[in-house]
Amino acid sequence: MNKQLTESKDEELIKEFQDNNTLEAYEILVKRYKDPLMNFVYRFVGDRDVCTDIVQDTMIKFYLNKNSYRSFAKFSTWIYTIAANLAKNELKRRRRRTIFSISNSDDEKTPQIEDKMFLAPDRSADGEIKNEIIQRALMKVKPVYREVVILRDIQDLSYEEISDITGLAIGTVKSRINRGRTQLQKLLKHIYRD
Amino acid sequence: MNTIYDENEKKHSQMIKNLKELPQIKAPENFDYNLMTRIRNKNFSSFEEERKHFSWGKFLAPSAIVVTAIILFFIFLPPSQEINNSILVQPQRVDSQSIVGSSNVIKKENANLSQRSNSPAAPASEAAIPKTRTRLPINNPRAISLDDYISGGNINQKEIERGNVVKSGNEPAEFDEFFVTEKPDQKTLEKYRAKIDSIKKAQMRADSLKRMRKMP
Numbered sequence: 001m002n003k004q005l006t007e008s009k010d011e012e013l014i015k016e017f018q019d020n021n022t023l024e025a026y027e028i029l030v031k032r033y034k035d036p037l038m039n040f041v042y043r044f045v046g047d048r049d050v051c052t053d054i055v056q057d058t059m060i061k062f063y064l065n066k067n068s069y070r071s072f073a074k075f076s077t078w079i080y081t082i083a084a085n086l087a088k089n090e091l092k093r094r095r096r097r098t099i100f101s102i103s104n105s106d107d108e109k110t111p112q113i114e115d116k117m118f119l120a121p122d123r124s125a126d127g128e129i130k131n132e133i134i135q136r137a138l139m140k141v142k143p144v145y146r147e148v149v150i151l152r153d154i155q156d157l158s159y160e161e162i163s164d165i166t167g168l169a170i171g172t173v174k175s176r177i178n179r180g181r182t183q184l185q186k187l188l189k190h191i192y193r194d
Numbered sequence: 195m196n197t198i199y200d201e202n203e204k205k206h207s208q209m210i211k212n213l214k215e216l217p218q219i220k221a222p223e224n225f226d227y228n229l230m231t232r233i234r235n236k237n238f239s240s241f242e243e244e245r246k247h248f249s250w251g252k253f254l255a256p257s258a259i260v261v262t263a264i265i266l267f268f269i270f271l272p273p274s275q276e277i278n279n280s281i282l283v284q285p286q287r288v289d290s291q292s293i294v295g296s297s298n299v300i301k302k303e304n305a306n307l308s309q310r311s312n313s314p315a316a317p318a319s320e321a322a323i324p325k326t327r328t329r330l331p332i333n334n335p336r337a338i339s340l341d342d343y344i345s346g347g348n349i350n351q352k353e354i355e356r357g358n359v360v361k362s363g364n365e366p367a368e369f370d371e372f373f374v375t376e377k378p379d380q381k382t383l384e385k386y387r388a389k390i391d392s393i394k395k396a397q398m399r400a401d402s403l404k405r406m407r408k409m410p
Contacts, residue, residue: 030229034221042219052222059229060238131216153213178198181206192209 010075018066026066029075030059036155037083043150044087046139054090058083077164080157084147084165091143130191137187145180152177 005013005025010032016025037058042051061082069078138146151162162177163170185192203210232238 027226027230030226034225035218038221039219043216048219051219052225055221056225056229056232060232063233064238130212134212134216149213153210154216156214178202181202181209185206185209188209192206 011071014066014069014075015071018069026063029062029079033076033079034059037079040080040150040155041083041087043135043138043154044084044143044146045090046135050090054083054086057086061086074161074164077161080151080161080165081167088143088147133191134188137184140187141180141183145176145183148173148176149180149184153181 002024005016005022005028008016008025008028010029013025013029016022017029034055037055038051041054041058042048045051045054058079062079069075138150141149148162148166151157151165152159157165159170159173162168162173166173168176
């Protein structure tokens, strides 16, 4: 792989891909963003297979609509926006399916928060289970709050970046993060006591 | 304002720490290979499906049907005013007996009203009784002889303006109805003539008496 390209910035790579249709530049960007996007989408959707499909679709959309990217925006926020929109569409589709299906197969997929009463203290302390509980609790948080909490607390993005991705004002982003955290804390009250 | 958010971060610090420590989810090993295969084979089925989901044709076809139905509804449905149009209704047969009958009814009603006004409980009862306007079958001053109107032989042609016959707007039309000219029978005519003659004679007598009194 071209060393010069590998060391290039995201914005330089996308420009190269836009101008010269260099597939190598595209592949480098895919390599850079596939894992962060997988993490973000998984935490948002809560299903690994669906998450892989969404990230694949994100990359395809990026490939097909490369010219819709404008150089004044950060590439990372642009690709996160695509992934977030696809993830939201998936949630909407699921909700529609849940409403119209007679036998609700999605019920099995709906994460349930384990009650502390049913967990042995040693199990409760186990990190893996704790992570699972946190993930399930995250899925119970309203999608509008969940999205910003994931972007801020899991993906470690700045308020400005989150504002660009979601298209919300920074104040709204902050208040949504606040509400999302409060909701999550309530759901996990058996883990975190004030 | 920022201090509120800072306080919030402090409040949830343990939870935020745990969220940051969540294991990073990584893409499957064959992710790149699958993606590049899809791109090389131009296998963008999910996006084509998405495009199929929303097409202008699908959107416009039902809306065009709805719009057409609304237009047809307004074109072919007769307006409610036309349904009650008195011209379309078969004209009522008007004869002299009905006129005489109706005038008798009016006289009786007037007599009743005068009796009520003379009685002591009249004001209270008057308020209770809604005022009804008796209507003659033909509103003579506004009525038009249809045959004359068409033939142009009407004497009061100037008075009968178009506005009197057909009136638009929300105001109720002043024109009541057309009447059909019918030749009254001879007996009724004679009866009316006799009545008119007797009234004239009575008036003449009254006038002559007045003159007599005035004379020195």
